[in-house]
Amino acid sequence: MTRADRRPREVPTASRAGPRFTEKLAQAHLWVAVLAFGIASAMALMQALSRASLDLPWRTAGMYYLSVTAHGVLMALVFTTFFIMAFGYVVVSRTLSREPAPRVLAWTGYWLALTGTLATTGTILSGKASVLYTFYPPLMAHPLFYIGLALVVVGSWCWSAVMLLSYRAWRRANPDAPTPLAMHGMIATVIVWLIATVGVAAEDLIQLIPWSLGLVPTIDPVLARMLFWYFGHPLVYFWLLPAYVIWYTLLPRVAGGKLFSDPLARLVFVLFILLSAPVGFHHQFMDPGVSAGWKMVHTFLTFAILFPSFITAFTVTASMEVGGRAKGATGLFDWIAKLPWRDPLFSSIALSMILFAIGGIGGAINASFGMNAVVHNTAFIQGHFHLTVGSAVALTFMGAAYYLLPRLSGRELELGLLARVQPYLWFVGMMLFSISNHMTGLMGMPRRIYDASYGGSAAAAAWRGLTGISAVGGVFLFVSAGFFMLVMIGTALAGRRREPEPILWAEPLSPEITRRTVFDRYALWTAIAILLVIVAYAYPLWAHLRMARFGSPGFSPF
Amino acid sequence: MNVSFYEKLWMWASGALIIAFVTTILVGLAGSALQPPSHVETIDPTKVWSDGRFQHRGATLTPDGATVVIIAMMFAYQPAEIHVAAGKPVTFRLTSADVTHGFSIVGTNGNTMVVPGYISQFTTVFHTPGEYLVVCNEYCGLSHHLMSAKLIVEGAQP
Numbered sequence: 246m247t248r249a250d251r252r253p254r255e256v257p258t259a260s261r262a263g264p265r266f267t268e269k270l271a272q273a274h275l276w277v278a279v280l281a282f283g284i285a286s287a288m289a290l291m292q293a294l295s296r297a298s299l300d301l302p303w304r305t306a307g308m309y310y311l312s313v314t315a316h317g318v319l320m321a322l323v324f325t326t327f328f329i330m331a332f333g334y335v336v337v338s339r340t341l342s343r344e345p346a347p348r349v350l351a352w353t354g355y356w357l358a359l360t361g362t363l364a365t366t367g368t369i370l371s372g373k374a375s376v377l378y379t380f381y382p383p384l385m386a387h388p389l390f391y392i393g394l395a396l397v398v399v400g401s402w403c404w405s406a407v408m409l410l411s412y413r414a415w416r417r418a419n420p421d422a423p424t425p426l427a428m429h430g431m432i433a434t435v436i437v438w439l440i441a442t443v444g445v446a447a448e449d450l451i452q453l454i455p456w457s458l459g460l461v462p463t464i465d466p467v468l469a470r471m472l473f474w475y476f477g478h479p480l481v482y483f484w485l486l487p488a489y490v491i492w493y494t495l496l497p498r499v500a501g502g503k504l505f506s507d508p509l510a511r512l513v514f515v516l517f518i519l520l521s522a523p524v525g526f527h528h529q530f531m532d533p534g535v536s537a538g539w540k541m542v543h544t545f546l547t548f549a550i551l552f553p554s555f556i557t558a559f560t561v562t563a564s565m566e567v568g569g570r571a572k573g574a575t576g577l578f579d580w581i582a583k584l585p586w587r588d589p590l591f592s593s594i595a596l597s598m599i600l601f602a603i604g605g606i607g608g609a610i611n612a613s614f615g616m617n618a619v620v621h622n623t624a625f626i627q628g629h630f631h632l633t634v635g636s637a638v639a640l641t642f643m644g645a646a647y648y649l650l651p652r653l654s655g656r657e658l659e660l661g662l663l664a665r666v667q668p669y670l671w672f673v674g675m676m677l678f679s680i681s682n683h684m685t686g687l688m689g690m691p692r693r694i695y696d697a698s699y700g701g702s703a704a705a706a707a708w709r710g711l712t713g714i715s716a717v718g719g720v721f722l723f724v725s726a727g728f729f730m731l732v733m734i735g736t737a738l739a740g741r742r743r744e745p746e747p748i749l750w751a752e753p754l755s756p757e758i759t760r761r762t763v764f765d766r767y768a769l770w771t772a773i774a775i776l777l778v779i780v781a782y783a784y785p786l787w788a789h790l791r792m793a794r795f796g797s798p799g800f801s802p803f
Numbered sequence: 804m805n806v807s808f809y810e811k812l813w814m815w816a817s818g819a820l821i822i823a824f825v826t827t828i829l830v831g832l833a834g835s836a837l838q839p840p841s842h843v844e845t846i847d848p849t850k851v852w853s854d855g856r857f858q859h860r861g862a863t864l865t866p867d868g869a870t871v872v873i874i875a876m877m878f879a880y881q882p883a884e885i886h887v888a889a890g891k892p893v894t895f896r897l898t899s900a901d902v903t904h905g906f907s908i909v910g911t912n913g914n915t916m917v918v919p920g921y922i923s924q925f926t927t928v929f930h931t932p933g934e935y936l937v938v939c940n941e942y943c944g945l946s947h948h949l950m951s952a953k954l955i956v957e958g959a960q961p
């Protein structure tokens with residue numbers, strides 16, 4: 246048995262006397278995530294249908310762009326962030342055997358982020374902020390939109406501080422123990438997030454808020470894009486790393502096996518700390534105002550960051566194979582059939598990995614600037630990120646929610662049949678949705694458009710059948726999301742009460758690491774990461790600020 | 804570190820694949836100077852209509868091809884119809900009079916962001932004559948999906 250799954254006495258569990266602190270805190274976060282996901286999924290259905298030019302009664306351009314803004318913000322920023330915060334607290338309590346502290350800071354973070362979410366979402370729904378979740382100036386939203394976002398970020402910083410302080414308290418008591426693997430991954434997540442959010446905080450506080458309040462008349466849109474994408478790419482790893490933590494530390498056990506390699510998993514998270522940030526220009530290949538040489542530097546670093554994901558694909562698949570073989574498989578592939586395909590956590594992760602593999606190929610295309618010119622800002626991108634964040638991350642989180650909610654709430658999962666089919670519906674829907682969008686993208690259809698008919702142009706007519714397939718995929722996805730919501734709400738309201746099962750972390754196959762290693766030297770890794778950021782950004786940023794530039798006034802054409 | 808044989812094999816293979824990816828880019832860079840698209844030039848976005856560089860909009864013939872000057876605005880391109888010759892290099896120069904727009908020539912790799920305060924420039928060759936749809940591919944407001952133009956490539960054979 247490993248250190249992590251030998252449950253020490255003080256591990257908090259939900260008792261009949263009522264939820265303990267961690268359970269309450271994590272569930273409060275989880276429900277914000279789940280509700281944001283539910284609302285955003287309903288909007289997504291309408292978007293997918295609208296793109297197929299179906300004549301629906303409520304269909305207007307204003308409604309469409311409002312909806313895409315809300316969908317993007319609620320999915321990419323709210324659902325993900327709140328789920329990750331919930332999961333982080335669970336990892337602290339279940340691997341460090343102590344409750345997250347300080348408690349006041351944890352709740353402060355929650356209320357700040359929730360207030361910010363409500364402010365931003367309310368502003369979007371009132372029609373004053375249809376600027377999409379990338380909010381590129383000089384499109385100008387109501388100031389409350391930007392202020393709400395700032396509050397979400399500050400709330401997440403409180404969470405980050407609680408995570409690190411809890412770790413430090415544990416480390417003081419356990420100076421020589423290795424960080425439990427799940428906690429190691431979450432610390433990497435926190436570090437990536439802290440480095441990343443400097444960019445969006447600077448954009449928001451220095452540029453957007455003063456400008457939207459009318460305190461400064463103009464804004465530099467390229468500087469804003471540089472700061473946004475400095476944040477925007479590591480944001481992707483902020484979403485992905487907790488999913489990897491789930492793949493490495495929960496999946497092997499559910500699959501009946503063991504983690505194939507503990508030290509390599511640790512290396513993977515360290516590589517993400519180092520390489521997540523200095524790659525943002527690969528989102529600005531088609532931008533004026535950024536020099537070719539620096540775009541090139543970021544391209545090479547982008548390819549380097551494929552490496553830890555390749556290792557993950559191997560280690561996680563090998564761990565599943567160990568599970569299949571433990572159940573008696575002997576042939577080359579028959580271990581696959583032995584895996585627990587009816588377990589929703591397992592099937593969610595396995596299917597999300599397949600979707601992620603396709604998404605990864607698309608990602609390598611996007612990162613190659615020559616090919617990127619063909620697909621930039623087309624529906625290809627929309628197809629791509631629904632495989633990555635919309636599946637690898639979101640489907641993993643849904644599977645994890647089925648696993649975690651009963652263990653936090655002390656209620657059995659309700660509507661288990663729906664939970665069992667839901668991942669498969671998502672997979673089918675996502676294949677239809679994303680493959681059709683990749684194809685229309687290659688044919689030149691832009692993303693983020695309310696209607697794709699372009700006045701009956703012949704080029705646009707060729708997209709028609711495929712937008713229909715995308716809409717069918719959207720319907721599958723919506724039904725899948727609906728099943729997920731029913732299971733969550735059903736469990737909370739009607740699930741049978743019982744003593745919650747423990748969370749069982751994966752055991753490593755080879756002898757585990759027993760002493761603290763260099764992988765746990767987080768200050769060192771953070772320092773190197775900051776150094777790489779300085780190498781990749783200091784000169785281009787300085788050169789940009791020195792150049793004669795002209796600001797732009799704001800526009801709100803929505 | 805205790806790493807299994809298959810895992811080592813896989814790590815080397817992954818490394819090799821990444822090096823292969825990077826090599827294709829380097830070969831493109833060395834062989835055909837295939838750089839990331841880029842142009843650094845600024846302009847006052849509130850004065851684009853009077854700026855000398857954007858006075859003569861549309862196509863101008865040059866000895867070795869043509870230069871096309873375009874202003875993007877909500878929700879149209881000025882001019883909305885462009886004629887160029889097939890088989891000759893065409894240099895596009897664009898800027899925006901208001902928000903950020905895109906400029907994407909459907910069916911080609913002619914594609915750029917058009918950001919206010921900056922001038923986008925790229926050069927390309929159209930080999931196939933015909934009529935091309937140009938679309939704005941960056942969200943720019945309520946009628947973003949209507950923002951388009953026509954590019955007509957003229958040449959001997961259809």
Ligand code: HEM
Nearest residue numbers: 286289292293317320321377378635639692693694719722
């Ligand atoms: C219920 C299933 C889903 C459906 C049917 C769906 C569909 C769509 C559609 C049709 C768009 C609009 C694309 C456009 O006009 O360019 C969109 C945008 C987007 N979706 Fe989803 N989506 C779903 C789930 C998700 C999930 C789970 C995530 C991430 C966690 C996600 C993240 C995004 C983002 C970030 C955008 C971009 C918005 C923008 O371009 O500003 N979606 N989605």
Ligand SMILES: [Cu+2]
Nearest residue numbers: 477478481528
């Ligand atoms: Cu990226």
Ligand SMILES: [Cu+2]
Nearest residue numbers: 939941943947
């Ligand atoms: Cu547009």
